[in-house]
Amino acid sequence: MSTRSTPRVLGAALAAAVVVAVLSIKLSTFRDYQIAEIAIEVTAVAGLTVLTGLSGQISLGNGAFMFVGAYTTALLMMHLASWPFIAVLVAAAAVTAAAGAVVGMAAARLHGPYLAGATLLLSVALPALANAYPGTFGGDQGLNVVFTTPGFLGVNFPLTRWQAWVCSAVALVTLVLLANLSRSRVGRNWRAVRDDEVAAALAGVNVARARVLAFVVSATCAGLAGALLAVVTELVAPGAFTITLSIALLTAAVIGGLGTLPGAVWGSLVIVLVPTYATDVATSHGLSTSVASNIPIAAYGVVLIFVMLTFPQGIQGGVRWLLGLVSISPARTRPVASGPDATPPAGQAPASQRGAPLARRTDPPESHEKEETL
């Protein structure tokens, strides 16, 4: 099954790449910036949806990993200007992966709200470092990042388009790798751990290692997103890495459809486009600034509540329902074809974070396939 689906994933990624390239050439500079923004969001949210949706660990700290990735990038580009950007990207990913391993090890024993609390505080505390050590991190003002288009594209190539391309490329590569990972043994182990830790351990899964690895993968994605954010905004400052960012990432993952990679794309589209669109509407109606700047916030809140009440399985769940693949209500959490998690329903761990698994109905076979291939 896994080998069969790889060409399909690659095909989808290539098609997306073509669409992005065409869009970025046709649309305005501002839209280029939005494409880059969405791609950054997708990269981070995809990592989080794998962590929370597949391994069952919640994280409100992925903004902190974006902070690590962004500052690593800024510092490297400042002090080692000769490095090619791809090397900087790899270095940023490696540093964040290490940070993810540390946090993952500390977090491996925590569950539910305790894990949420610890990671939330991480995302508040880490950016404070930048203020505490202004000598290295530039304090409140942050660090400037110089990013230019490569020479072979010619002098007239717009920088925003190049940024949109780079971000989209990284996002697509991340998505392809994650899709493969989630269908591999690693992904099956994560699902097993999520559904029942004890049963997974009895079946020979190293629970602690699986949980830490999920954190490392998720942190690496967030680090890449942070690196991209640094070169798109050309500035890294602690003000960009608030709790709001971390909360928005989790929101996007759940709104889109937790544990599904297309869902990560839907969720990113919602959290980037809804506020912008609402701002456009509000300002074009000539409202005062304090009202116009707050209407998008209120509208965004309403959209979150509305989507969650209408599509309990997120937007991806709604899409699949529209395509007639599944009935909308039951929580599908468990893959069918993998060995380790063939648990009797009586063995539910009470502390796990998934939805009502016992209320599951039998789905048509197509939906299993969808679930498996993400």
Added chain:
Amino acid sequence: MVEFLQFTLSGISFGMIYAAIALSLVLIWRGTRLLNFAQGGMAMFTTYIALEVIRHTGSYWAGFAVALAAGVVLGAVAELAVIRPTLGKPELNAVIITIGLLILLEGLAGIMYGGQFRSFPAAFSVTGLKAGSTPLGISRADVFVAVAVLAAALLLAVGFRYTSAGLRMRAAAFNATVARLSGIRVARVITVGWALAGLLGALAGVLVSPSTFLYPNSMDSVFVLGFTAAVIGGLDSPAGAVVGGLLLGLALSYAGGYLGSQGSDLTALVTLGILVVVLMFRPDGIFAGARVRRV
């Protein structure tokens, strides 16, 4: 020594505010197994209402009472309107809905009152108290903060312990199915829990706003600290919430006092350090009960 006393007293005063938020989160957690991210936003909104009432009537206590009443209403309405429909859905959905509610409330506050910082009056004089000639580092208003939260916590404890409504609430939190079988209307109990949580949050909002100013995001950091206090204490334990709040208030007060200006930048790092240490030894908080894991 005088310094130590000052830091301790002001730590207790702030700690009680965190304890109030923590307590409101614990109330909701025990009833619905849900983390209410909108708790701070609800408190911010009721404090704006209080400010309006104070401006129109000129009476602090009228505003105070209206804020608490608004908290009760907001808590109950939130539960009935958006939380109850998520019953039986994936748990994170309700969490995202509370986040949506928080964002909605912050947006509404911005639309109605603008984003500027507003000062909020304190209940009593804010001039420092003295014991003989030594300044104590706290004011009558600070004493009122501690006393008010303590009184609310004690009232709750007594209510839970000695009234039949309290017994029903404890039963519903202990085992919803069994409680339902013995005739308790669990859904109503949960609504009451949200209303009480709304009241505690409103109390915290009114009490903290004289020192933080009031703006749409003003309760964010208070919420984070209250949440941390609840996690430190253990989300199932009301006593843990109070202890966690006090612990956090004291630690932050000492850090801010002894580490100087560095300390205020490092508030969040100190908080994280405390949380990590506590969770390392007690992964479910200090007051966690025995951990049950069915195999």
